[in-house]
Amino acid sequence: MGLFDKIFGKKVAEQLEENASADIFKLDLSESEEVSETVTDPEIVGDEVETETEQEVETVPEPGLEPETPQEIEAKYEKSLKKTSKSFGARFNEFLANFRSVDEAFFEDLEDTLIMSDVGVDVATQLTDELRQEVKLQNAKSTDDVKRVIIEKMVDNFGESGLNTALNLQDGLTVMLFVGVNGVGKTTTIGKLANRFKTEGKKVLLAAADTFRAGARDQLVEWARRSGVDVVVGKENSDPASVVFDAVKRARTEQFDVLLIDTAGRLQNKDNLMKELEKMGKIIKRELPDAPHETLLALDATTGQNAISQAKEFSNVTPLTGIVLTKLDGSAKGGIILTIQQILQIPVKLVGLGEGIQDLENFDEALFVKGLFQDLI
Numbered sequence: 001m002g003l004f005d006k007i008f009g010k011k012v013a014e015q016l017e018e019n020a021s022a023d024i025f026k027l028d029l030s031e032s033e034e035v036s037e038t039v040t041d042p043e044i045v046g047d048e049v050e051t052e053t054e055q056e057v058e059t060v061p062e063p064g065l066e067p068e069t070p071q072e073i074e075a076k077y078e079k080s081l082k083k084t085s086k087s088f089g090a091r092f093n094e095f096l097a098n099f100r101s102v103d104e105a106f107f108e109d110l111e112d113t114l115i116m117s118d119v120g121v122d123v124a125t126q127l128t129d130e131l132r133q134e135v136k137l138q139n140a141k142s143t144d145d146v147k148r149v150i151i152e153k154m155v156d157n158f159g160e161s162g163l164n165t166a167l168n169l170q171d172g173l174t175v176m177l178f179v180g181v182n183g184v185g186k187t188t189t190i191g192k193l194a195n196r197f198k199t200e201g202k203k204v205l206l207a208a209a210d211t212f213r214a215g216a217r218d219q220l221v222e223w224a225r226r227s228g229v230d231v232v233v234g235k236e237n238s239d240p241a242s243v244v245f246d247a248v249k250r251a252r253t254e255q256f257d258v259l260l261i262d263t264a265g266r267l268q269n270k271d272n273l274m275k276e277l278e279k280m281g282k283i284i285k286r287e288l289p290d291a292p293h294e295t296l297l298a299l300d301a302t303t304g305q306n307a308i309s310q311a312k313e314f315s316n317v318t319p320l321t322g323i324v325l326t327k328l329d330g331s332a333k334g335g336i337i338l339t340i341q342q343i344l345q346i347p348v349k350l351v352g353l354g355e356g357i358q359d360l361e362n363f364d365e366a367l368f369v370k371g372l373f374q375d376l377i
């Protein structure tokens with residue numbers, strides 16, 4: 001049984017209609033007051049630039065967030081994918097409405113529609129070729145039949161990716177490095193993840209290895225405060241690698257469970273970025289040979305195909321273990337997940353579904369697909 005049948009079964013239309021009316025999207029809890037203690041304990045790293053000890057940030061008690069129920073998570077996916085599904089659905093329905101027969105012109109237009117739907121040229125071509133066969137094989141004649149075959153094929157291709165979307169968490173210290181261009185949502189993702197791990201009872205340390213923008217550092221310190229976790233920061237323009245060194249050392253000696261490292265994403269200077277990430281990687285490995293356990297690239301879902309080029313560029317600079325697709329809630333281009341996994345063979349591991357502290361979810365293939373096609377089936 002393919003992913004399509006597993007997810008949609010036979011009577012999916014009614015079910016989706018019911019779900020669409022449910023509106024239990026969680027309130028943004030970002031204004032909640034939470035405990036946080038910000039500590040830095042930097043040290044001098046060989047001949048590297050010295051970091052500076054930051055002052056303590058005032059702390060406020062955390063009210064504690066209830067874990068979400070599976071129904072709440074599903075509703076969040078559905079709501080976040082509404083825009084994508086609407087534009088996807090509208091384009092497809094319009095395309096199908098214009099056709100009387102399934103001939104070569106139909107497939108050519110289908111390919112164009114897929115390209116316009118942010119599926120990407122390569123995937124669109126491959127999919128159209130496969131669909132030519134499939135439509136024949138299934139003897140699909142009516143618009144509804146063809147529609148079902150198209151969706152079925154897209155979903156099943158996606159389901160066959162075989163990529164592991166789970167975070168690689170260790171029994172001991174897990175080190176995660178976050179990369180991505182400015183503004184895609186790295187810091188926000190780290191803040192949300194810190195809160196998740198803290199809620200699970202883990203000891204969490206953050207590292208502000210973006211030392212080029214004071215704003216970026218302050219933002220991370222604020223997220224640490226909100227989640228009640230510790231953060232290591234460096235002096236402005238200091239060597240990011242020295243912050244990483246301090247953070248890894250501290251995480252090991254004080255037995256933290258998770259270390260989340262925020263980096264600067266200046267892709268315009270690829271050589272520098274590569275050198276910087278290499279240096280960070282070396283420093284991490286010196287202390288922990290099997291780390292980083294995750295190198296996650298944050299991509300902004302609203303940028304569509306641009307996100308794909310960023311993923312290609314970054315994977316040339318450093319090996320990536322996964323992708324965080326942010327701002328899915330504000331995007332009509334969430335369909336790029338299909339392309340990312342198919343073309344780049346990098347699993348999407350986390351999705352950002354809003355700006356609130358709880359608006360980060362593990363990537364769930366079935367919930368994504370259900371949300372994506374909700375306006376089509």
Ligand SMILES: Nc1nc2c(ncn2[C@@H]2O[C@H](COP(=O)(O)OP(=O)(O)OP(=O)(O)O)[C@@H](O)[C@H]2O)c(=O)[nH]1
Pocket residue numbers: 180181182183184185186187188189216219264265298326327328329330351352353354355359
């Ligand atoms: N709607 C929505 N907004 C998000 C999401 N993730 C991040 N944002 C917003 O995106 C903006 C940029 O996020 P940052 O976390 O500062 O991005 P960054 O990659 O760390 O940027 P730099 O610090 O400049 O490198 C902020 O306004 C966030 O609130 C999401 O999943 N949904």
